[in-house]
Amino acid sequence: MAIKLDxxxxxxxxxxxxxxxxxxxxxxxxxxxxxxxxxxLLAKDHRVHVFRxxxxxxxxxxxxxxxxxxxxxxxxxMVKEETGLLVGTEVANTQHTEEALKAGxxxxxxxxxxxxxxxxxxxxxxxxKGTDSIVMIKNPVNPDAQLWxxxxxxxxxxxxxxxxxxxxxxxxxxxxxxxxxxxxxTFIELRRLLPNLPVICDPSHIAGKREYxxxxxxxxFDMGMDGLMLxxxxxxxxxxxxxxxxxxxxxxAKLLDNLVIRYENASNPDFENQLEVLRNRIDSIDxxxxxxxxSRVDIVKEIGKYKRENNVTALQMNRWSQxxxxxxxxxxxxxxxxxxxKILFQLIxxxxxxxxxxxxxxx
Ligand code: PEP
Ligand code: MN
Numbered sequence: 001m002a003i004k005l006d007x008x009x010x011x012x013x014x015x016x017x018x019x020x021x022x023x024x025x026x027x028x029x030x031x032x033x034x035x036x037x038x039x040x041l042l043a044k045d046h047r048v049h050v051f052r053x054x055x056x057x058x059x060x061x062x063x064x065x066x067x068x069x070x071x072x073x074x075x076x077x078m079v080k081e082e083t084g085l086l087v088g089t090e091v092a093n094t095q096h097t098e099e100a101l102k103a104g105x106x107x108x109x110x111x112x113x114x115x116x117x118x119x120x121x122x123x124x125x126x127x128x129k130g131t132d133s134i135v136m137i138k139n140p141v142n143p144d145a146q147l148w149x150x151x152x153x154x155x156x157x158x159x160x161x162x163x164x165x166x167x168x169x170x171x172x173x174x175x176x177x178x179x180x181x182x183x184x185x186t187f188i189e190l191r192r193l194l195p196n197l198p199v200i201c202d203p204s205h206i207a208g209k210r211e212y213x214x215x216x217x218x219x220x221f222d223m224g225m226d227g228l229m230l231x232x233x234x235x236x237x238x239x240x241x242x243x244x245x246x247x248x249x250x251x252x253a254k255l256l257d258n259l260v261i262r263y264e265n266a267s268n269p270d271f272e273n274q275l276e277v278l279r280n281r282i283d284s285i286d287x288x289x290x291x292x293x294x295s296r297v298d299i300v301k302e303i304g305k306y307k308r309e310n311n312v313t314a315l316q317m318n319r320w321s322q323x324x325x326x327x328x329x330x331x332x333x334x335x336x337x338x339x340x341x342k343i344l345f346q347l348i349x350x351x352x353x354x355x356x357x358x359x360x361x362x363x
Contacts, residue, residue, distance in 0.1 A: 002193050005153070008161045010198050010226060013134055014049055014086075020261055021164070021200055021227025023088065023107070023136075024252060025052035027242035028065060029072035036078060038234045041249035043083035047256055050107055051076070051085040052229065056096055057241055058113050065240040073103035080104070088136070092120065097127040109136035110151060112168055112205075116140035121151045125158040134162040136229075138202070143170040143181075145189035152197060165190060165199035166229055167220070169206035174295075179208025179245070182216065184223060184284045191224075200227035204245045210236075213247065214255055221262045222280035230255070293348075300352045304359035314356035320349060 011017050024042055029035050035053060042048045055072035057065065076087040088107025091097040092114045100108055108128065114120045115138055128135060135155050140147045148165065155163055167187045169180025187199060201220030203213045217228055233239045236246035247255065262273055307314065324345055331341035 002195060004196060005156050005194060006161060007152075007156065007163050007194070007197050009196070010164065013162045017049065019047065020221070020225075021050070021198070022048050022256075023050040023052050023200065023227070023229040024048050024232045024249075025050075026233045026239065027054055027204075027231045027246060028057050028067055028240055029053040029055055029075055029089075030068065030240050032075050032078070034234055035072070035075040036082070038232060038249065039079040039083050039085065041234065042232060042252075043085055045249065045253050045256075047253075049086060050088050051079050051083070052088045052107075052109075052231075054241070055089045055100075056092060058090070058092060058111050059241075070099055073099060073105065076105055077103055080106070086134070088134075091124055094123055094127050097124050101127070101131060101133065107134045107136060109166065110138060110155075112138040112141045115148060115151045116142060118147075118150060118154070121154045125154045125160075128155065128160055129158040131160070132162065133160060134164070135160050136164045136166050136200075138166040138168050139170065139186065139190075141171045143183045143186040145186050145193060148186070148190055149193050152194060163197065164226075165194075165197050166202050167199060167206075167225070168202035168229075178206055178212060178216075180206050182206050182219075183288075184219070184281075185288060187223065187225070188281060188285075198226040200229055201225045202229040204229070204231040204242065207245055209244050210247060210251075213245070214258065217255065218259055219280070219284070221259060222277065223284070224262065224277040224281075296348070296352075297355070300355055301359065304356035307356060308360050308362075314353050314360055323349070 010021050026034065026038055039051050042051060053072065053076065055067050055069060057067035059066055076089060079085060080087045086106040088109055089100055089105055090111045091100050091108045092111060097108060110121060110124060137151050137155065152163055152165065169178065169182050170186065172181040190199065201216065203216035203220065206216050207213050213230065220228060230252060231242060231246045232249050232252045233246040234248065236243050236248065239246050262277055304314065324342070327345045328338055328341050332338060
């Protein structure tokens with residue numbers, strides 16, 4: 001069920017902001033020079049609002065660079081003082097959160113691995129309680145809108161109203177060109193559940209590679225998202241983490257120049273724009289339907305081969321009537337038109353039988 005939490009719009013904590021929220025900075029803070037040089041370059045581009053940088057890094061396997069630790073907080077303070085940008089880092093336990101708050105870090109974000117664990121989220125929420133922090137919550141690594149929503153609620157119940165969701169993609173369940181599967185429908189579901197939660201997109205962790213950043217960033221605006229988190233580094237080739245997906249500040253500026261920014265909220269009640277956002281959502285749902293159909297075809301073919309080996313017919317009436325009955329029932333429970341579901345599954349089934357017959361004939 002959709003719920004209306006009294007979450008602040010971004011402009012409540014960024015007064016005067018009219019354009020989408022932009023968070024940028026290195027994956028990891030590495031040295032004082034790297035941090036300050038990157039931040040200075042980013043601050044010159046007045047489109048960046050928040051400087052990001054990982055101090056404690058959650059790495060999939062031990063042994064890789066795990067962040068500089070607390071010393072990085074001092075560098076964030078320097079960035080804040082010198083550039084006036086808001087600064088943000090990831091916190092994953094009580095100690096991180098206490099230290100970051102003490103250092104005056106404005107934005108605390110909860111990483112994808114942490115959002116997947118309600119205990120961790122609660123631990124962080126308990127420490128942030130009563131502060132005026134800005135808390136950004138990445139989606140959990142699995143595409144579960146309820147779990148994502150639950151993390152938002154835990155933080156909200158700790159009295160925090162400056163909350164932003166970050167869509168960073170999901171652990172892929174099959175081969176994709178991206179590092180993390182975008183599964184836009186999970187974002188659409190979160191938006192349905194929490195309509196007034198601002199949500200930004202993190203194309204860096206979805207893409208995994210620089211070459212895909214633009215298409216994902218554009219898609220995020222097409223879907224009506226409220227901003228972007230993009231990793232940038234003064235020299236990505238020597239970055240200690242996520243080197244392949246980071247941009248130099250100059251290339252970040254180029255990417256931003258080419259993006260078409262679309263607005264969905266009521267302050268821009270422009271009909272064509274609204275329609276475009278909705279149509280883009282339809283396009284992306286349709287492409288997911290097609291992907292699912294392709295996965296179904298793979299299985300149908302596998303079954304065809306299995307039937308051939310066992311001399312079984314392509315058409316099995318029992319299975320077919322059961323399937324139809326079940327699909328119509330499920331469709332009805334989702335308010336889908338009965339005739340439409342019947343025709344749709346008749347077509348799907350006919351084509352499956354056609355494919356299996358071809359396989360049987362190819363003995
Ligand atoms: C990051 O932002 O650098 C990071 C580790 O992200 P995620 O939690 O999305 O993997
Ligand atoms: Mn990273």
